[in-house]
Amino acid sequence: MAQLPFMLDPRTGLILPLDDEHFMRHALREAEQAFKADEVPVGAVVVCNGQIIGRAHNLTERLNDVTAHAEMQSITSAAGHLGGKYLKDCTLYVTLEPCVMCAGALHWAQMGRIVFGAFDEKAGYRRLGARSLHPRTQVVGGILEAECADLMKAFFRKKRSL
Numbered sequence: 074m075a076q077l078p079f080m081l082d083p084r085t086g087l088i089l090p091l092d093d094e095h096f097m098r099h100a101l102r103e104a105e106q107a108f109k110a111d112e113v114p115v116g117a118v119v120v121c122n123g124q125i126i127g128r129a130h131n132l133t134e135r136l137n138d139v140t141a142h143a144e145m146q147s148i149t150s151a152a153g154h155l156g157g158k159y160l161k162d163c164t165l166y167v168t169l170e171p172c173v174m175c176a177g178a179l180h181w182a183q184m185g186r187i188v189f190g191a192f193d194e195k196a197g198y199r200r201l202g203a204r205s206l207h208p209r210t211q212v213v214g215g216i217l218e219a220e221c222a223d224l225m226k227a228f229f230r231k232k233r234s235l
C-alpha cells in the first residue's frame with residue numbers, strides 16, 4: 074500500500090497527515106451551512122501546521138455584502154488567529170475555484186497553497202485573471218470536485234424551482 078502523504082509539525086516534530094480530501098470535507102461542511110442559510114454554498118477553511126485556524130462560508134446575503142465570500146471571511150479569521158496578516162505557511166481549502174476578487178485578496182495574504190474543489194468556468198480566476206494570485210502560491214484544483222459541484226447544482230436547482 075502506498076504511504077499517505079504527510080508533513081512534520083515544525084513545533085512538535087509529530088507526523089501529520091497531509092490529506093487534502095480530509096480538509097476539503099471540512100470546507101464542504103461549511104458550504105452545507107451556507108446552503109441551509111440560503112447562501113450560495115461555498116465554504117472554506119485555512120490550515121496551518123495541520124490545524125484549522127480559520128473557517129467560514131459565504132455570507133453575502135446575511136451581511137448584504139458582495140465581498141463576503143467564504144475566502145475573504147476565512148482569510149480574516151485566520152489572520153486574526155495568527156495575529157499576523159500574511160498566510161505564507163497556510164493552505165486555503167475552498168469548495169469552489171476562487172473568483173478574481175478572492176484571488177486578489179489571496180495574493181495580498183501571500184497564501185502558501187490553495188486547494189479548491191469545483192471549477193468555476195464562468196467566474197473563476199483562471200479565466201478572468203489567471204495572474205492575480207501570488208507567483209509563489211501553489212494551486213491544486215478538483216479535490217472532491219463532484220461533491221462540491223453537486224452542492225452548487227442542488228442550490229441553483231432549488232432556487233429555480235421556487
Ligand code: ZN
Binds near residue numbers: 144
Ligand atoms: Zn470570491
